[in-house]
Amino acid sequence: MTTGQQALEETVDLAVPTHMTVSGRSHTLRVEPWTSLLDLLREGLQLTGSKKGCDHGQCGACTVLVNGVRVNSCLCLAVMHDGDAITTIEGLGSEGNLSTMQQSFVDHDGYQCGYCTPGQICSAVGMLNEGHARTEADIREQLSGNVCRCGAYPNIVAAVKHVMGMGQTEGGR
């Protein structure tokens, strides 16, 4: 969100009316076109659950669901989501009322520092919506867009397998 052309900004208002639903709440906003969906969520709407890791589509920490489909919100321009329904980690569950996937991450220690976790969980939920994962190898491949620098992968896979009814993995294999 750098403002290169200050002059242009001062003379012309380039903001665009944008309506979107975020985790069930409807928002009518005026958005500057160069605002990413991730920055709008975190800075505009103060929903800081979605994380900024790389800001370039390389880590998955910013993963959210757009109309149920997982995408990297750092590479989305917010103005391009007029009319869309966005679900962030905040919309999946709340303290004391966690969703099945969130609870499974807790139960399986599917994180260490937790920075990648909101993206991992949104991505896992998106993967289940897509319905193409059958095996553990599928899970690993289809979650490869979410990088975990703590290396919590074995427990993440275990948490997802549990939700898919694929049974426990021993010793976090």
Place this chain on the structure above:
Amino acid sequence: MNNFQYVRAEGLDGAARFVAGHVGAKFIGGGTNLVDLMKYNVEKPSSLVDLNRLSMRDVSELPDGGLRIGALVTNSDVAYHPTVSTRYPLLSRAILAGASAQLRNKATTGGNLLQRTRCVYFYDTATPCNKREPGTGCPAKEGINRTLAILGTSVSCIATHPSDMCVALGALGAVVQVTGPGGSRSIPFEQFHRLPGDHPEIDTTLAADEIITSVDLPRTGFAGHSAYIKVRDRQSYAFALVSVAAGLEVADGVIAKAGVALGGVAHKPWRNPQLEQELLVGRPANRDTYHEFQRALLAGAQGFGENDFKLKLAPVTVVRALEQAAHEGEQA
């Protein structure tokens, strides 16, 4: 990222005319490449014309038996489309070998064709690069070139086209449908991307104000015998060092039809239909045939240091892909 005007396209004509009439205006599809490049100030559009409300989101049968993929169909929707995965499995495999699920959900068919090179100098505005700033030079030739080209290079640029999907589209012999202020035209896939020559800043034969409306696949898509092999530094979520899309039709051990394209080795998917006719069609489907073909297809390959390993990797990957394609379905 620079400031820019945002326009939602309501019709094809209006969108093309807007870009024709505004210096520095660009179309945007999924944005997964363009927004990334804008964050690095490599792309600095004055306006973005968002194509997403146009009706180019369908996959439909063509009268000649082919398949039309609308320019806005996402990479995921193409890969998992039942007709594509049964009749054109090569295309599904190539797409699913690329990027991540999140990116494939956002990336569009049109945008995938027009994604730009991943050459590190192209991305770094602090360095010279003929593709980004014509006339400044090409540091990659004596620098970081592990991922760059060994075929069809020029003195000014040795970049590779990074797409997986396009390698399969090349082997399948797809046709790109485009429309612009000057009318509509069909571009055979081999003529869509170009070699760098003296103008590495130009990736394709598409004009700046032309919109890709669809990619059309021919009637047959090597449904029985195809393979996509992608060699990369890690097993998932990495660009190809070398990739090969191979499709064959085989009858009684003899090749009846072939399509072979390579990714990661040139400024465009590397294919030579004439050599396929001369050295594959009518020949026995065996290793000797594949080797003779490979030698001719890769003749003149040249490394630049870090990427010399591709001179050995490309030939064996071609042979392996052809063997895998020929034997597909043989043992359960």
